[in-house]
Amino acid sequence: MTHQSQLEFDHWYQRVKEEGKFNYTKGLAFYCKQDVRILAQSFMKYRNMVLYATSGLVNAGIDPLSYLTNAQMFLAIFRSNFLREYHTCTLKNLSTRVETTNSSRSY
Structure with missing residues (x-):
């Protein structure tokens, strides 16, 4: 948290404390939207890191959105x-089934 956002939070907290009212539904909606925004930013950061890390290996890099699980990726x-x-x-x-996979160029 930056110093400026800490000051804004402290100001908000004091105002709510003095008024004695807190709109729980509005606060819950605000924090829910914040959580979604943070999750979206985190996922995009992860995606960009994977694309960058694999871009030297594969032409355009491997996009995590192209796979359902990390194991597939x-x-x-x-x-x-x-x-x-x-x-x-x-x-x-682990279940002793044998699975075979080929190189991506052997198709």
């Missing part, structure tokens, strides 16, 4: 950057 990073061309990799699951 990390598998895409592995397949496109570390798995050799025309190579097949066998991954063992």
Whole structure:
């Protein structure tokens, strides 16, 4: 919190304290909107960091919005950057099922 925002908060707090009224519904709506704004900014920061970190590896970088889970995204990073061309990799699951994945260029 910046010094200016701390002063604004203190001023608001004193005003509400002196008036003795606090509109809970209005306050709740305000904080809900703030939470959504902070979450959106945080996610965009995360997305930009992933795009930047993978941009040297893949042409335009890997966009986390293209995958439902982080595991899918990390598998895409592995397949496109570390798995050799025309190579097949066998991954063992904890349930002992065997799954096979190929390099992104072997299709």
